[in-house]
Amino acid sequence: MKTGLNFLMAAKRSEMADLHQLARTSALVNTTASFIHQLQRERGLSNLYLASDGRDAVSARHDQLALSQAAELALRSGLEALDTDTHRAAHGARLFSRIAYVMHGLDALPALRDAVRQRQWDAERSTAAYSRLIAGLLAVVFEAADSASDPDISRLLVSLFNFMQGKEFMGRERATGAALFAAGRLDARLQQRLLHLIESQARCLEVFHDFASPLVRAKWAECDSGPALTTLERMRRVLSTTQDDSPLDTRWSRPWFDACSERLDAMRTVEALQANELLALCEGRQTAAAQELAALERLDRTLTQTPCLTSSAAFLEAPDTPLAQAPSQPLGSQLDRAMLELLQAQAQRLQTVSAELETVRASLNERKLIERAKGLLMAHRQLSEDDAHRALRRMAMGQGRRLVDVAETVLAMADVLPVRTG
Amino acid sequence: MKTGLNFLMAAKRSEMADLHQLARTSALVNTTASFIHQLQRERGLSNLYLASDGRDAVSARHDQLALSQAAELALRSGLEALDTDTHRAAHGARLFSRIAYVMHGLDALPALRDAVRQRQWDAERSTAAYSRLIAGLLAVVFEAADSASDPDISRLLVSLFNFMQGKEFMGRERATGAALFAAGRLDARLQQRLLHLIESQARCLEVFHDFASPLVRAKWAECDSGPALTTLERMRRVLSTTQDDSPLDTRWSRPWFDACSERLDAMRTVEALQANELLALCEGRQTAAAQELAALERLDRTLTQTPCLTSSAAFLEAPDTPLAQAPSQPLGSQLDRAMLELLQAQAQRLQTVSAELETVRASLNERKLIERAKGLLMAHRQLSEDDAHRALRRMAMGQGRRLVDVAETVLAMADVLPVRTG
DSSP: OOOOHHHHHHHHHHHHHHHHHHHHHHHHHHHHHHHHHHHHHHHHHHHHHTTTTTOHHHHHHHHHHHHHHHHHHHHHHHHHHHHSSOOOOTTHHHHHHHHHHHHHHHHHHHHHHHHHHHTOHHHHHHHHHHHHHHHHHHHEEEEEEEOSSHHHHHHHHHHHHHHHHHHHHHHHHHHHHHHHHHHHHHOHHHHHHHHHHHHHHHHHHHHHHHHHHHHHHHHHHSSSSSSSHHHHHHHHHHHHSTTOOOOGGGGGGHHHHHHHHHHHHHHHHHHHHHHHHHHHHHHHHHHHHHHHHHHHHHHHHHHOOOOGGGHHHHHHHHOSSGGGGHHHHHHHHHHHHHHHHHHHHHHHHHHHHHHHHHHHHHHHHHHHHHHHHHHHHHHHHHHHHHHHHHHHHHHHHHHHHHHHHHHHHHGGGGGGSSSOOO | OOOOHHHHHHHHHHHHHHHHHHHHHHHHHHHHHHHHHHHHHHHHHHHHHHHHTTSSSSHHHHHHHHHHHHHHHHHHHHHHOOOOOOOOOOOOHHHHHHHHHHHHHHHHHHHHHHHHHHTOHHHHHHHHHHHHHHHHHHHHHHHHHOOOOOOHHHHHHHHHHHHHHHHHHOOOOHHHHHHHHHHHHOHHHHHHHHHHHHHHHHHHHHHHHHHEEEEEEHHHHSSOOHHHHHHHHHHHHHHHHSOOOOOOOOOHHHHHHHHHHHHHHHHHHHHHHHHHHHHHHHHHHHHHHHHHHHHHHHHHHHHHOOOGOOOOOHHHOOOSGGGGOOOOOOOOHHHHHHHHHHHHHHHHHHHHHHHHHHHHHHHHHHHHHHHHHHHHHHHHHHHOOHHHHHHHHHHHHHTEEEEEEHHHHHHHGGGOOOOOOO
């Protein structure tokens, strides 16, 4: 017959199974981050190629495709190894559904590359297709962060996700700025997009900073300075302040692209550091949980061999005072009291863990609210994603409120919005 | 090699595994509710027996013990059947840890019954021991509600949990009122406790009402009226308004007890109705998910047999417009577009589900905050649970704020509270 201790051991085994799953998800996040970086490079080189009518970046793009394909292979084999037959944690459904979307996108890559090679598409269209796949990949990382059940691991995942998302905004900023300079005249629509990307990037990096380890922060502080960044900031200023339809120096297109690329590569080193921290933390947590389980199993063996030591009487008068203050008692009774303390400590720990998790996830909830509000605006007002985001931002600025608060208001109004027909 | 569809099927399998687990947990909740009801009766009869110095309720208590033991056996075999070896969902650890506490309490029941039979304990001490075990059982139901991943099932579990908690406040109100009348003089401390129990009960029943089905609400409206309740309310008024140390009619002790018992039995019928609704809902959800999986599997077979139909090109230009508005296209391309819609619909559905879950769980979060604030006060000011709750209520009333807001403030101050030593 199962005892209370058996259920404590079962609780510990559940935690271990969870940590094991989390370690696998973290490894997947790591592979995803590498692949996204290669895709970002491929997107950039494809743009150079298309914008130059096939003159520039021909061999660089060719070499990059091999790197991208190697990273894709690594991701695919990671996904292939996931256990899709048996049944695991609650977040499985959401994670798998995100992966399904990514698989569909991976299958479309060859067609995209052909369209670029034959220059059937322009840079904007190619960028949009690459960006869609990268967004799908980031959604996988988001789910991983949102479903982690260990607060410290969740913290690192939230930090990493926000860094990756910020890096992707940088990647899209590179494309947008390059297009602006290449056109030789300021296009107000692209300028708006650029401002939006710079702002979103800053917000992501703030959250990253809040949750990152001191080591990672130090590494980031190192990367987030230097002459390259100064040049970049100067060009950003030009792009942000030039009036609509005023001339831009087309010769800046390439230096802009190179400065942005340098920054993306620097970000990749910070990203890799975070991914390593994450894997190390997962390993440490698994070792600790295994040791805790072993201690419970030893206690179980002792009690099974000497059943006279077990008693449950302490439960009846569960003390409000801790064990240290209890008067000395016979051994059986002491063990009983120790067991009760163990149970209470465990319950307390799990409560603390779930409170910490809530805190960490709050930052993800903001993103969810904003995404949902955007989705609502897109559906009801037939807006593009960019326009929906702009509409939210306009409301926020107009009302002097935070974006997330405006998003909540929009969602609260969902019931009174007219249903879109046809 | 796995396809996007394979991962969609995996997502569906995860959902099914989750629903299966949820059905088992719901069955456990049902057994727990029956057992709690028998414990509440046993606690009441034990009080009558103790308060009458062993003259009253001798045979009724004897008969009740058999009923309690049968219900305990059913619960134990339900717990025994839980899979504690293999590794399941994230909430496993919390649920198992609550069950471990309950097991410890079940093992202490024989000692409690002996102490009552031999009248070594008074009614208050016996009530406290029974109430501690019932609180542990309710915590199991709370975890079940908090970990459910289906919003509709979660809604019923939240409704049922609040009803069960309200019923338990009623059970403790019965004991407190009986003690007040039996003493023949109004005891201000017991009166405070009574007021607290009535208020907590009302709050639980409000939440229950918000989340219950129309059928259950109608059944409850039927039970929540009638002459017995009028009598009960009259006696409540007497107990609430009598001044400290004023006389009370001891002859009202038994009618009070009987009126409360009648109400508890009526509540049990509403509880049983809810438990049945819950089991039926779990079954319906499982059937629906199985059908959805079967449909995906059929689609998978079709695509495997005719691979020429598959294409992923639609991903590259994922339309902001729905399928219906797309121009007619060759079959492969239509299927591709249909797949993309399937993927987007699935992602949308999971997002909606998780938003609804958040809403339902918000009501549980309030309870968690209050419990945590109470725990903090108990630890730092060495208060009993009753006193901690009273302290919170006093702050709330003094500041004209909601209990949950005061709890949040207390928790926010945790860092500045002195650490208790020794």
